[in-house]
Amino acid sequence: MKRLLSIAPLLVAIIAIQLLCAATGTLYYLTQMTMSAYYALLIIGLCVLMGYAGQISLGHGGFFAIGGYISAALTTHNLEPLQENVLVAALNSLGLLHAGVDLYGGTFLVVTPWVACIVAILAAVLISYLIGVPVLKLKGHYLAMATLGFGIIIYRVVLASEYFGEADGISGVPGFTLVPGLTVSGDFSGRIQNYYIAWGLLIIGLILLLNLIDSRVGRALRAIHGSSEAADAMGVNTARFKIQTFVLSAVFAAIAGVFLTHYNGGIGPSEASVMKSVRYVALVAVGGMAHLWGALTMGVLLNFLSLRGVFGSYDDAVFGLILILIMLFAPNGILSLRWRPGLAKQVDEKGDG
Amino acid sequence: MTIELFIQYCFAGLTYGSIYAIVAIGFNIIYNTTGIINFAQGEFVMLGGMISISLLPLMPMPLAIALAVVITMAVGALIEIIFIRWLKNPSVLRMIIITIGLSILIRETAVHIWGEGIRALPYFIGNQVTAISVFGARISPQVLVVIGVCGLMVVALGLFFKTTSVGRQMRACSANRTAAVLCGINTRNMVTFSFVLSAGIGALAGCVMSPITYSEYDIGTGLAIKGFTVAIIGGLGNAGSAVIAGLLLGLIEAFSVSVVPLAFQDAIAIAILLVILFVRPHGLFGSSEAAGLKEF
Numbered sequence: 041m042k043r044l045l046s047i048a049p050l051l052v053a054i055i056a057i058q059l060l061c062a063a064t065g066t067l068y069y070l071t072q073m074t075m076s077a078y079y080a081l082l083i084i085g086l087c088v089l090m091g092y093a094g095q096i097s098l099g100h101g102g103f104f105a106i107g108g109y110i111s112a113a114l115t116t117h118n119l120e121p122l123q124e125n126v127l128v129a130a131l132n133s134l135g136l137l138h139a140g141v142d143l144y145g146g147t148f149l150v151v152t153p154w155v156a157c158i159v160a161i162l163a164a165v166l167i168s169y170l171i172g173v174p175v176l177k178l179k180g181h182y183l184a185m186a187t188l189g190f191g192i193i194i195y196r197v198v199l200a201s202e203y204f205g206e207a208d209g210i211s212g213v214p215g216f217t218l219v220p221g222l223t224v225s226g227d228f229s230g231r232i233q234n235y236y237i238a239w240g241l242l243i244i245g246l247i248l249l250l251n252l253i254d255s256r257v258g259r260a261l262r263a264i265h266g267s268s269e270a271a272d273a274m275g276v277n278t279a280r281f282k283i284q285t286f287v288l289s290a291v292f293a294a295i296a297g298v299f300l301t302h303y304n305g306g307i308g309p310s311e312a313s314v315m316k317s318v319r320y321v322a323l324v325a326v327g328g329m330a331h332l333w334g335a336l337t338m339g340v341l342l343n344f345l346s347l348r349g350v351f352g353s354y355d356d357a358v359f360g361l362i363l364i365l366i367m368l369f370a371p372n373g374i375l376s377l378r379w380r381p382g383l384a385k386q387v388d389e390k391g392d393g
Numbered sequence: 394m395t396i397e398l399f400i401q402y403c404f405a406g407l408t409y410g411s412i413y414a415i416v417a418i419g420f421n422i423i424y425n426t427t428g429i430i431n432f433a434q435g436e437f438v439m440l441g442g443m444i445s446i447s448l449l450p451l452m453p454m455p456l457a458i459a460l461a462v463v464i465t466m467a468v469g470a471l472i473e474i475i476f477i478r479w480l481k482n483p484s485v486l487r488m489i490i491i492t493i494g495l496s497i498l499i500r501e502t503a504v505h506i507w508g509e510g511i512r513a514l515p516y517f518i519g520n521q522v523t524a525i526s527v528f529g530a531r532i533s534p535q536v537l538v539v540i541g542v543c544g545l546m547v548v549a550l551g552l553f554f555k556t557t558s559v560g561r562q563m564r565a566c567s568a569n570r571t572a573a574v575l576c577g578i579n580t581r582n583m584v585t586f587s588f589v590l591s592a593g594i595g596a597l598a599g600c601v602m603s604p605i606t607y608s609e610y611d612i613g614t615g616l617a618i619k620g621f622t623v624a625i626i627g628g629l630g631n632a633g634s635a636v637i638a639g640l641l642l643g644l645i646e647a648f649s650v651s652v653v654p655l656a657f658q659d660a661i662a663i664a665i666l667l668v669i670l671f672v673r674p675h676g677l678f679g680s681s682e683a684a685g686l687k688e689f
Contacts, residue, residue: 178674181489182674184430185618185625185666185670189618190667193660193664197657200654321493322494353505357502359497360496364491364498367494368491371484
């Protein structure tokens with residue numbers, strides 16, 4: 041109950057922002073707020089992995105791209121020529137495919153968004169598990185480089201596959217009807233609706249993670265962060281917890297990818313680039329590593345500013361600078377510095393010692 | 394495969410391989426004195442090439458290259474003094490993030506100074522079409538320059554670490570930092586010096602490779618990944634085997650062109666990196682016991 045109450049100020053803020061935008065006629069801000077919310081979903085997932093389990097990942101842009109690209113590809117590639125195929129016919133008879141007529145009168149047959157979404161999430165689970173088992177045995181530099189390498193491979197695959205649109209990416213992704221009346225799409229008429237869908241999803245994710253870190257699993261994760269060996273000695277199955285957190289954060293990234301792709305109506309290879317993954321790490325670091333609320337606030341704020349184009353052509357440079365400054369002067373995040381300087385200092389000294 | 398084609402691939406592989414080896418040695422020098430993997434290592438190579446190209450209209454080429462190397466060394470020293478020197482026992486995660494941030498900053502500064510265009514130094518000997526015939530294969534003299542300069546750098550570094558006082562102090566620093574301090578070695582200066590040294594060799598490699606591979610603001614990340622792969626294959630901290638590992642990776646990449654589509658060429662080095670990390674994280678030539686003592 042207490043945890044639900046802590047969400048209340050956020051709910052008030054979300055509604056206040058929407059009403060304020062509506063009252064001042066600046067509804068276009070909601071577009072960036074919606075996109076920021078989806079990015080923040082990825083960031084809070086990564087926050088649990090980095091801040092609580094203590095495992096860095098420089099490849100989360102890859103999981104975002106897996107989610108976005110798979111759902112985009114499935115919902116746009118016309119299966120009509122393959123209608124005779126046994127698999128396609130079976131899917132069609134199960135009602136998992138969606139037939140329609142495009143602008144030019146041609147008919148098409150594509151996978152429905154719900155099915156595509158589930159396939160994308162399953163793919164993220166599978167890939168993150170297969171990658172996670174060997175990768176999470178590594179530590180420090182080795183882990184950073186291995187996850188970075190994974191991200192680059194995804195980027196290369198996307199860039200080199202015709203199925204994923206090569207350098208052009210995939211466009212014309214249809215809206216994602218969650219339930220009749222609720223559709224994730226970039227239509228102007230659905231702007232307010234989409235704003236609430238995005239933030240609703242983010243809050244569901246946040247509640248899940250807040251519960252997680254307050255549970256037995258969360259304490260085990262913090263023990264792993266403190267000392268993997270000590271946690272092992274206390275009977276914590278460190279390998280299993282690490283892999284579960286990794287898969288969980290990959291699923292968050294993939295869901296963010298699926299929804300944002302439907303919202304934007306397309307996805308391009310830049311979503312899989314190294315710079316994106318580095319940016320997510322930067323945002324978690326700015327928020328204070330083991331600080332879900334910090335990651336959420338900074339994730340939304342900085343993504344919003346970046347999407348509004350406030351930083352202009354210095355966008356990447358700003359994130360690089362933020363990374364360095366935070367790590368030099370406030371390794372526990374700026375919010376932690378202001379809110380609990382005493383504790384932050386203690387943690388800092390311990391962490392550095 | 395004809396013998397000419399085979400030789401052609403060999404030389405291409407050795408050229409890239411020697412560049413990777415130099416980047417890997419740069420990683421190793423800094424890793425040995427500080428325990429840090431400098432993710433901005435590839436940026437030094439980019440800076441060397443870009444600065445020398447900018448200086449070229451003002452002065453003869455050897456001078457431009459020398460000045461570019463000196464400027465890059467100064468950048469290396471500044472980075473260490475401003476961002477790293479005063480941190481007390483920073484955690485590995487913190488250092489990883491700081492050096493990644495540095496690489497982004499250097500790259501973004503470069504794109505604002507030089508733009509996104511591709512540039513190149515002119516060929517040192519002859520031009521694009523000058524070629525020497527080796528067993529029927531046609532090899533550009535620049536290829537020999539790259540291999541020669543990189544070879545000389547390796548030899549010079551070996552002599553430097555064996556015979557000079559500073560070199561010995563740096564080795565003492567990497568063997569046991571506390572003991573080095575007790576012997577009166579200023580380990581902080583050694584750390585700065587290791588940054589200067591690896592910036593210098595990176596920049597020189599960046600200059601000699603520029604005519605063949607071109608210089609561009611964003612070549613750093615790719616080179617850093619490959620240099621790191623090489624450093625891992627050779628065993629982190631082991632400069633000698635980095636040379637062998639570098640040439641090996643270069644050759645594998647060159648020959649893979651005939652099998653794998655060009656678009657996936659970069660992915661090969663990374664796939665090798667992942668396999669090595671999973672199977673033998675202490676490297677092909679390193680011993681697992683020594684790796685166990687290091688802090689990852």
